[in-house]
Amino acid sequence: MNPALQTALSELKSHHTDAAVKDLRAAFAADPGRATRFAAGLDDLRMDYSKCAVNDETMRLLAELAASSKVEARRDAMFAGEAINSTEGRSVLHTALRAGKDADIRVDGESVVPGVHAVLDAMAAFAEGVRGGTLCGATGKPFTDVVNIGIGGSDLGPVMATLALAPYHDGPRLHFVSNVDGAHITDTLSGLDPETTLIIIASKTFTTIETMTNAATAREFIVSQLGEAAVAKHFAAVSTALDKVAAFGLNETRVFGFWDWVGGRYSLWSAIGLPLMIAIGSEAFGEFLAGARAMDTHFKNAPVAENLPILLGLLGIWHRLICNHPSRAIIPYEQRLSRFPAYLQQLDMESNGKSVGIDGQPLETASGPIVWGEPGTNGQHAFFQLLHQGSDVIPVEFMIAANGHETQLAHQHELLIANCLAQSEALMRGRTTQEAHAQLISAGASEAEAARLAPHKTFSGNRPSITIVYDRLTPFALGRLIALYEHRVFVEAQVFGINAFDQWGVELGKELATALLPVVKGESTGEGHDASTLSLAKTILAMREKG
Numbered sequence: 197m198n199p200a201l202q203t204a205l206s207e208l209k210s211h212h213t214d215a216a217v218k219d220l221r222a223a224f225a226a227d228p229g230r231a232t233r234f235a236a237g238l239d240d241l242r243m244d245y246s247k248c249a250v251n252d253e254t255m256r257l258l259a260e261l262a263a264s265s266k267v268e269a270r271r272d273a274m275f276a277g278e279a280i281n282s283t284e285g286r287s288v289l290h291t292a293l294r295a296g297k298d299a300d301i302r303v304d305g306e307s308v309v310p311g312v313h314a315v316l317d318a319m320a321a322f323a324e325g326v327r328g329g330t331l332c333g334a335t336g337k338p339f340t341d342v343v344n345i346g347i348g349g350s351d352l353g354p355v356m357a358t359l360a361l362a363p364y365h366d367g368p369r370l371h372f373v374s375n376v377d378g379a380h381i382t383d384t385l386s387g388l389d390p391e392t393t394l395i396i397i398a399s400k401t402f403t404t405i406e407t408m409t410n411a412a413t414a415r416e417f418i419v420s421q422l423g424e425a426a427v428a429k430h431f432a433a434v435s436t437a438l439d440k441v442a443a444f445g446l447n448e449t450r451v452f453g454f455w456d457w458v459g460g461r462y463s464l465w466s467a468i469g470l471p472l473m474i475a476i477g478s479e480a481f482g483e484f485l486a487g488a489r490a491m492d493t494h495f496k497n498a499p500v501a502e503n504l505p506i507l508l509g510l511l512g513i514w515h516r517l518i519c520n521h522p523s524r525a526i527i528p529y530e531q532r533l534s535r536f537p538a539y540l541q542q543l544d545m546e547s548n549g550k551s552v553g554i555d556g557q558p559l560e561t562a563s564g565p566i567v568w569g570e571p572g573t574n575g576q577h578a579f580f581q582l583l584h585q586g587s588d589v590i591p592v593e594f595m596i597a598a599n600g601h602e603t604q605l606a607h608q609h610e611l612l613i614a615n616c617l618a619q620s621e622a623l624m625r626g627r628t629t630q631e632a633h634a635q636l637i638s639a640g641a642s643e644a645e646a647a648r649l650a651p652h653k654t655f656s657g658n659r660p661s662i663t664i665v666y667d668r669l670t671p672f673a674l675g676r677l678i679a680l681y682e683h684r685v686f687v688e689a690q691v692f693g694i695n696a697f698d699q700w701g702v703e704l705g706k707e708l709a710t711a712l713l714p715v716v717k718g719e720s721t722g723e724g725h726d727a728s729t730l731s732l733a734k735t736i737l738a739m740r741e742k743g
């Protein structure tokens with residue numbers, strides 16, 4: 197670890213012990229101004245972090261931490277196309293996917309922007325053709341249903357965003373198949389008419405076993421009813437491996453490429469976003485990109501004290517490395533963001549769930565936290581008990597729109613807002629045993645009853661949360677929100693000192709699955725595998741033989 201970073205971390209640790217905010221309720225009583233001081237914004241997006249246990253000194257020390265981790269210099273290197281993904285020797289340029297036509301971003305001396313816009317134009321022509329019914333199936337019928345087959349980064353982004361932008365969805369119905377479990381594709385295709393179904397095979401590598409297996413099943417669905425010649429009309433593909441796509445026999449006007457400098461979990465802005473574009477149209481997709489671009493510009497230019505991704509990253513580091521909180525909860529008070537936590541799980545945990553630094557040495561600190569969540573208010577009636585009274589403190593990140601799309605149901609939206617604000621207030625304030633006792637007495641409990649129940653009704657409080665508010669969940673707002681989190685993950689990675697853009701940790705399981713397949717099929721005795729695995733395989737095989 198570099199000495200400046202080590203110093204910054206140990207200063208933060210002593211500050212945490214000696215001088216950090218210990219009692220948030222008292223901090224607000226003494227200084228109501230903290231609500232505006234510990235907040236930052238970009239247009240209608242506002243991030244309130246005043247309910248985190250930080251003060252001016254904490255923020256000063258965190259800014260020093262950012263400086264000693266060279267966050268700004270590394271950010272500039274990323275935007276400039278340097279090969280910062282050092283273990284794969286690649287640039288990291290998802291930001292180029294949403295750059296304006298006049299941007300000049302180079303990889304190996306060559307501008308990547310014209311290529312990005314050429315693909316966007318081809319996607320738009322295709323998407324509008326499908327939406328308008330000018331591109332039809334083999335029997336001349338327009339497409340009513342589109343099935344995206346992909347997994348991980350080739351699935352989670354489109355699924356999440358299509359759901360999030362349901363009010364803008366005026367194209368054909370969208371379906372997503374990811375799991376190799378045959379139940380997923382069976383349930384998805386059942387009820388669909390092959391004549392009016394378009395299948396998109398989305399895979400960066402075009403080798404992922406789940407996707408290739410489901411693609412073969414989908415091919416059979418089309419071919420068995422419409423014949424081999426229908427494949428050209430009923431399939432499209434999105435990949436960086438255009439040579440591998442060619443083998444699938446697709447019409448090349450229906451193949452959309454992207455580049456190895458786009459990580460799978462950062463690829464929603466590329467042709468991987470095709471299903472979203474088909475759902476909401478190319479114009480709204482352009483607004484989605486513009487929202488991300490607005491956050492990119494902010495991330496590049498805003499000073500650290502006002503820079504949303506840097507602040508969000510530093511608060512994440514504060515919670516993870518200094519306060520030692522093992523996880524963080526993402527709770528959007530927005531039903532249409534119900535897949536956002538799952539999307540962030542891949543974005544964050546596949547990026548920062550590592551134990552080795554970029555220099556190949558074991559990390560001297562913890563790395564990324566466990567990320568999880570569900571939309572509010574549903575989560576309140578499930579796991580919020582643990583957030584309020586559990587033995588682990590879990591920082592929560594709330595999201596809420598000032599305005600819902602359902603203007604005719606304003607009362608429901610008001611209830612949603614009140615619940616969101618109430619939860620962060622409850623986590624922060626808590627309720628003392630004396631308050632709980634007094635409340636019980638005033639509700640008519642006897643002294644003995646109040647004394648017995650008060651400990652159960654006590655809330656420690658001082659549980660940190662960040663609240664992100666925006667006007668309405670438009671395509672622009674969604675793009676901006678996703679980009680905020682992408683850059684936050686980047687900022688945290690710089691402090692951890694890891695490469696956020698590889699994912700070697702997913703490989704071993706894949707290799708072993710390939711090796712175990714013959715054992716599962718009963719074609720190999722599986723020499724070399726451990727006794728537990730072999731015994732499980734044998735037990736399952738015996739059940740399968742009975743049918």
Ligand SMILES: O=P(O)(O)OC[C@H]1O[C@H](O)[C@H](O)[C@@H](O)[C@@H]1O
Pocket residue numbers: 347348349350398399400401402403404407460461546699702
């Ligand atoms: O898009 P593909 O090449 O099919 O990859 C799909 C996913 O699978 C891999 O296992 C990686 O962990 C993910 O980062 C990736 O998004």
